[in-house]
Amino acid sequence: MNQQAIEDYLKTIYLLEQTESPVSTSRIAEARQVRPSSVTNMVKRLYDRDLVHYRKHYGVTLTDEGQVIALEMLRHHRLLELYLTQELGFGWDEVHEEADALEHVISEKLEERIAALLDHPQFDPHGKPIPARDGTMIEVDCQPLTQLAQGDSGIVSRIDDDTNSELLRYLEQLGLMPGTDIQVTKVTPFDGPITAQVNNEQIVVGHKAADNVYIKKQ
Amino acid sequence: MNQQAIEDYLKTIYLLEQTESPVSTSRIAEARQVRPSSVTNMVKRLYDRDLVHYRKHYGVTLTDEGQVIALEMLRHHRLLELYLTQELGFGWDEVHEEADALEHVISEKLEERIAALLDHPQFDPHGKPIPARDGTMIEVDCQPLTQLAQGDSGIVSRIDDDTNSELLRYLEQLGLMPGTDIQVTKVTPFDGPITAQVNNEQIVVGHKAADNVYIKKQ
DNA sequence: TTATAATTTTAGGCATAACTAAATTATTAT
DNA sequence: ATAATAATTTAGTTATGCCTAAAATTATAA
Known part of the structure; x- marks a missing residue:
């Protein structure tokens, strides 16, 4: 199981959990554009690694460990989006794909340098909150x-x-x-x-x- | 065959060709830390994609197409190394691994923005020449x-x-x-x-x- | 309780990428 | 020229990852 696939699944589950939790395999399948059976397989493997809680026919939720990884990816993604717009002249409509690829690859050290250079920002260019290193995140009532x-x-x-x-x-x-x-x-x-x-x-x-x-x- | 593996092999072959060309499978195996037979397999696949010229028991050279990819990776790598030292406060001893991971992931657009921001530099922090977009590169007699x-x-x-x-x-x-x-x-x-x-x-x-x-x- | 919908299981496909061991080919030394 | 040695290739194996279709199972709602 490669790290990128794990990270993508965990991120998907995290985001879906914001709307409804636990998350059904079919919701995940829909979001990831694969068949539900593929998701069941993957979820089992994530379960074996203690990254998700899973009860058959009921749903999936992230474990603490899984959430840490999901939030890390979200942090990477949103920091990168902001960095690309602020420092490299990208438009807010151009950063998603680039960040999606980079988020899996940057080291913790680079993440920290970017965050410091941007003065530990709280929001990405689309107004989404950037999780702090400890996983906390601002919630805006809107x-x-x-x-x-x-x-x-x-x-x-x-x-x-x-x-x-x-x-x-x-x-x-x-x-x-x-x-x-x-x-x-x-x-x-x-x-x-x-x-x-x-x-x-x-x-x-x-x-x-x-x-x-x-x-x-x- | 995933893109990263292709790119890594092509880069290896390019660098080895600077010393001797054509390159033997065993030299590649040595450089990539795999068995020679694994290289033969891979080289055949690269050949199928017109990325290398290959004659059995003789050696491997890059095709034009293969060289374009190799140089692109080299350009990415060296630009990133310079960028990380100049703009993000990395030491010249810290950038190699980070650049090795990032080089496969950044888009052409990001590459161009980085190059422009650095004023189209000719050398990386270790003094190695950065290939231009057209593949040309300064040679220093030293x-x-x-x-x-x-x-x-x-x-x-x-x-x-x-x-x-x-x-x-x-x-x-x-x-x-x-x-x-x-x-x-x-x-x-x-x-x-x-x-x-x-x-x-x-x-x-x-x-x-x-x-x-x-x-x-x- | 039974039909329907959702989910899981099963069994297998397909691709990558490595390995070992045996066979083949090339090179070198006699 | 030929035998010995070295390099390379072939063939077959292992392992992983991610996916799918179809069948079986489970939950749910009429």
């Missing part, structure tokens, strides 16, 4: 733009699907990046578009895109 | 310190074995780093130590270490 009501205002906190370059480029055009102030001007029913005030401009954004934009209400 | 005679002077050009951290730390202590002026004060027979003037100090360096220090005579 909600999708689609759930705000007319008149509500707040600050863009994070973009949910940070793997979708096209979406990111679109949101950037609209100015919907973490830290931006936003006030909802108008909402429309039946998952219709949302109108909002952003950077002193009126913007209109479709429901699907808006669903990825999480706002911290004020 | 020779091992052990081959200089008393009174000869020059500039340290490069360190041959850049994988040996201990050696690199030792040479750094002595001030024997690329760019340093050096004048040979005394040589001793039977592979004995060499005395030289470096940074206004007299230093004594053993034959084995000196053999790794290449000098550009003036």
